[in-house]
Amino acid sequence: MYPSNFETMRVITNNLERCSEALTALGKVVDPEIGLNIVDLGLVYELDFDEAARKIYLSMTLTTQFCPMGAAIIDLTKIALETKFPREVIQVELISDPPWTHEMISETGKNFLSK
């Protein structure tokens, strides 16, 4: 399932167009336990594009700081961005504050989980 309405996502970015491309790529990264992608889960906080340094900075969180699948989700996130932007350096940082809450799940995500 891919994120459908990026406009409603509360992702901070300095480049809306490239952010949309990045979120499409990140929409393929699915939490293996929940079955929902990390964008609709609301795990992506910030996407910054440094054109001069050819660098993409992503800050994200996990549904719980204890997430046993944390390592896999981070690796898959990096791979998804590296595949989409092969010439850029990808930097992923985990943010624990503010922590993830269920309010961060998109409407699409909530519909998916309520089935």
Added chain:
Amino acid sequence: MVQTATSTDTFQNTSFKVVLPFYIYGALAFLAGTLLLVLTSDSFTHHYFHPHTLATTHAIALGWGTMLILGASHQLVPVLIEGKLYSVKLAAGCFILAATGIPFLVYAFYVFNTGWPARLGGTLINVSILVFLINIAVSIIKSKKENVQAVFIFTAIVWLLMTTLVGLVLVYNFTYPLLSKESLNYLPLHAHMGIVGWFLLMIIGVGSRLIPLFLISKYTNSTLLWVIYALINAGLLLFMCSFLLFSLESVYFLAGGLVITAIPLLAYFCLKSFQLRIRKKVDAQLKISLLSVLMTVVPVLLFIIVIGASLAGRDSTRIILTYGFTIFFGWITTIILGMTFKTLPFIVWNKLYHHQAADGQMPTPKDLFSNRLFQAMATSYLLGFVLFAGGILLANTLALKSGAIVLLLAAFMYNLNVFKICIHQTLKPCV
């Protein structure tokens, strides 16, 4: 926005090479334990202090329940404390020592040789648990995060070490009079330190984190968990003191009452987690884990009946045997059957697929085992459990034998699924 950045390197899971042997050993011990049940089912019509019953109980309690929990703990404790496991070598040492010691101990009980096989087995198991305790204690000390679950787990391991130490003393007491009474008299102490101190605390510690996590529940209540922790430990310490020092019936009731009070509180915690879940669809593996919480009602009721029978001066041997069976083959086995398939596929999946691009070809952890086989296993397990428990209560050898055979079938199906996960090969996209 206050942001606390965490290095992504902190999410280094314990190597699957360390964890998998525990799961495989546990699965084989479950098969061996149920096979013992088939071969010696008649012994369940006698007193619980029977060589075959002791052998089966230790195969299940140590080989199955403890080994699987040890394996899962090496994986989950670093996650809970947000740190790394202190030593992979100590984890491997813990496995080798316990894996060697358990067959010696089970064999010694089966043939009732309380000489060197029992002593060697008991010693190896004690050293293994000590190694495990050191590894987890240092991991917790080195981590920055303290939480109620880590305290539950650490305390449970301390109780496990005390249980195995008492067990070793009881083995030696068969030959050398170390204690004032015969070893048989200390069985309730040894058993309840293991059941309540080790299994109950450990299962609550891990379950109180994993159940809300899997349900994506909004419910958190660490105060309630601390109350449960205090009730269980106070009850167990009181029981231990009373047993060893003053043996007062009223104190036993108080101790039992404290522990029993914790059970509905735990059920309340699970119920609230379930009610306040965001994820509406609950899979079969989680359902069977939640069922185990309900199944604690059975041994609690039997415990109350045993107390009543004891007060009335009636023989309660069969009820005590059923009580033990419903704990090891009921409550503990049910939660392990469910949680195996909520942890093992993820451990293997993490290893095989976390470096692969998400391309639609990638299976999910649930695809690593057969859900139909899981459903068949769960059905035959529940049928076998009811038949065997009924067989003990009614002293019916046909029910005992048929229940044991159905449980063996469940263990066989469990093993098929566990090995299906463990030998899973990475799927390659078609060219």
